[in-house]
Amino acid sequence: MDRSRLAKQLKLLIDMKVVLSFFLVLTSAVIISSCYYDKEDLLYGINNNCTDTSSVVSYSQKVVPILQQYCYNCHTGSFPSGNQLMGTYAADKAMAQNGKLYGTINHSPGFSPMPKGMAKLNSCQINTVKKWIDGGMLNN
Numbered sequence: 615m616d617r618s619r620l621a622k623q624l625k626l627l628i629d630m631k632v633v634l635s636f637f638l639v640l641t642s643a644v645i646i647s648s649c650y651y652d653k654e655d656l657l658y659g660i661n662n663n664c665t666d667t668s669s670v671v672s673y674s675q676k677v678v679p680i681l682q683q684y685c686y687n688c689h690t691g692s693f694p695s696g697n698q699l700m701g702t703y704a705a706d707k708a709m710a711q712n713g714k715l716y717g718t719i720n721h722s723p724g725f726s727p728m729p730k731g732m733a734k735l736n737s738c739q740i741n742t743v744k745k746w747i748d749g750g751m752l753n754n
């Protein structure tokens with residue numbers, strides 16, 4: 615085997631290595647990113663009201679459905695858990711005003727993490743509630 619043929623074969627080998635490692639990086643990137651999304655679905659559930667980008671959050675249409683799904687079970691009626699009443703505009707607003715609504719769903723230090731015994735709400739849901747609070751807790 616002469617030198618130039620050897621050099622050619624070497625070059626071919628190196629080229630293949632470059633192509634291979636490129637694909638390796640590409641596939642692992644795809645796998646890692648898909649894992650990430652899978653996990654997020656698992657952790658945070660499917661139901662997030664997060665396609666809405668409007669600046670004003672509607673209490674009745676956006677906030678109540680979240681609280682209804684995750685909070686009202688325990689925090690309505692004559693003996694609400696932890697003596698924390700929710701489920702009416704006045705009650706939800708009061709909880710927002712004293713900081714407990716955001717503090718508990720955001721798992722802020724000093725608050726009991728809510729919803730109790732369940733996964734944390736996803737960031738979209740938390741942001742929706744926060745937007746409503748920051749927007750003045752309108753009864754809209």
Ligand code: HEC
Nearest residue numbers: 684685688695696698714715718719724725726728729730
């Ligand atoms: C499975 C029942 C259950 C669910 C669901 C639930 N809570 Fe609670 N919550 C409790 C109990 C029990 C307590 C009292 C014990 C404690 O503080 O952990 C409590 C306490 C609280 C407190 C007072 C905690 C503090 O740090 O002062 C707030 C505020 C609250 N919940 C808000 C919420 C909100 C908002 C949701 C929905 C995102 C929610 N809870 C969902 C059972 C629940």
